[in-house]
Amino acid sequence: MRNVANPFKPTAGGEPPLLIGRRKVIRDFEKGLDNGVGAPGRIMLITGARGTGKTVILTVLGDKARARKWDVIEETASEGLCERLVNELRDRDGLLDRLTIKPSLSFAGASVSLGEAELSPKRMPETLRKAMAERITLLEKHHAGLLISIDETQAADRSDMIAIATAIQHQIRERRNIAIVFAGLPQMVSDLFNDEVITFLRRAKMNVLTGIPVDEVRDAFRTTFHDSGMHIDERQLQTAAAATCGYPYMIQLVGYHIWDAADMRNSDEIFDDDVSQGITEARIDLDNAVCIPELHGLSRNDRAYLKAMAQSDGPSSTTAVAKRMGKTPNYAATYRKRLLDAYVIRETERGEVDFAVPFLREYLRRHDDE
Ligand SMILES: Nc1ncnc2c1ncn2[C@@H]1O[C@H](COP(=O)(O)OP(=O)(O)OP(=O)(O)O)[C@@H](O)[C@H]1O
Ligand SMILES: [Mg+2]
Numbered sequence: 001m002r003n004v005a006n007p008f009k010p011t012a013g014g015e016p017p018l019l020i021g022r023r024k025v026i027r028d029f030e031k032g033l034d035n036g037v038g039a040p041g042r043i044m045l046i047t048g049a050r051g052t053g054k055t056v057i058l059t060v061l062g063d064k065a066r067a068r069k070w071d072v073i074e075e076t077a078s079e080g081l082c083e084r085l086v087n088e089l090r091d092r093d094g095l096l097d098r099l100t101i102k103p104s105l106s107f108a109g110a111s112v113s114l115g116e117a118e119l120s121p122k123r124m125p126e127t128l129r130k131a132m133a134e135r136i137t138l139l140e141k142h143h144a145g146l147l148i149s150i151d152e153t154q155a156a157d158r159s160d161m162i163a164i165a166t167a168i169q170h171q172i173r174e175r176r177n178i179a180i181v182f183a184g185l186p187q188m189v190s191d192l193f194n195d196e197v198i199t200f201l202r203r204a205k206m207n208v209l210t211g212i213p214v215d216e217v218r219d220a221f222r223t224t225f226h227d228s229g230m231h232i233d234e235r236q237l238q239t240a241a242a243a244t245c246g247y248p249y250m251i252q253l254v255g256y257h258i259w260d261a262a263d264m265r266n267s268d269e270i271f272d273d274d275v276s277q278g279i280t281e282a283r284i285d286l287d288n289a290v291c292i293p294e295l296h297g298l299s300r301n302d303r304a305y306l307k308a309m310a311q312s313d314g315p316s317s318t319t320a321v322a323k324r325m326g327k328t329p330n331y332a333a334t335y336r337k338r339l340l341d342a343y344v345i346r347e348t349e350r351g352e353v354d355f356a357v358p359f360l361r362e363y364l365r366r367h368d369d370e
Contacts, residue, residue, distance in 0.1 A: 010255075013059070042172075042180070045201070049357045051249030053248040071145070075149070076150070090131055128167040132171055133171065144177075148179075150183070156192065161192050165200050186208070211247060229268055258274050258278030258279070305332065306345070309355065315353060344357075
């Protein structure tokens, strides 16, 4: 029998039916927890372009920590990050709920509200450090550790990052049971983690979420379709997997729309038309959810730079882009920097530039007249 619900999850942060190709990050993290204080996986950095699965990985790592009875605080960087962290660290009722432990004497008393001064930027590093230490002391009585995860780290204020780095460094020096994972767009590494004041975080274990090999996508499609009661053949699986280019968000879109096309016919068998129609729908969604927003707000010259890049099938050197634009390398360098800062392009290891998100190249080629 065919499932009623579509198993694919093409939404931001939506947990996919099968988490493909991320075994190593998860294992490194689990080893970090299991190997005790000082293990490398206890400070982790996860980067990747939009839609590569950073938020999903944070959820999974949170689950792994919870399964070990750790307390987990999940935050997203934006103004007031440290203040929110302090409040959560001090929320003892929340802690009781999370750990499902009965109140004991050590938990008696309401949370103390903080004065303005303690939350001032100047005092924040100390306030956060104390709040962390107090929380960990409570947790250690129950043999539990503390995991803090921060999503969208590229949007964090430098002062917040300094406070967090200082506080964590202290806990680690004092051999407390703590782990922290930061996730964000690749630029965060150069912006925040190369900052002199935050050098401590350079020791973090770095994980870049890259594309997933197409054969792993195909295998996952096979399992997911079959498990949901849909019949799909090997050739169709291969076509569907190839259309994703291994881009996680596209994997969910393609799966979702193919499944949906068969579902619309009330069928438990995938036809070739469902595959082609599904891929077309997935591309439309990807354009709307990723390509158009990525290009939105860019100037005509930014676009000209991207179009010059799109002339090549792979990464381009800055000189080549300038030449294609008919401009000086200096002129092109300005736009290169702007686009890197906007996370639309990325620098390859060889110093060339490539699109941060696959499919942007194809999108620009298709819309060459705009
Ligand atoms: N390993 C994976 N295997 C299959 N699908 C995945 C995987 N990781 C993420 N996805 C899917 O990709 C989509 C994007 O995931 P997610 O929102 O976590 O990405 P992100 O990197 O946080 O994106 P953004 O930078 O926009 O916040 C979701 O639909 C999710 O289900
Ligand atoms: Mg995200």
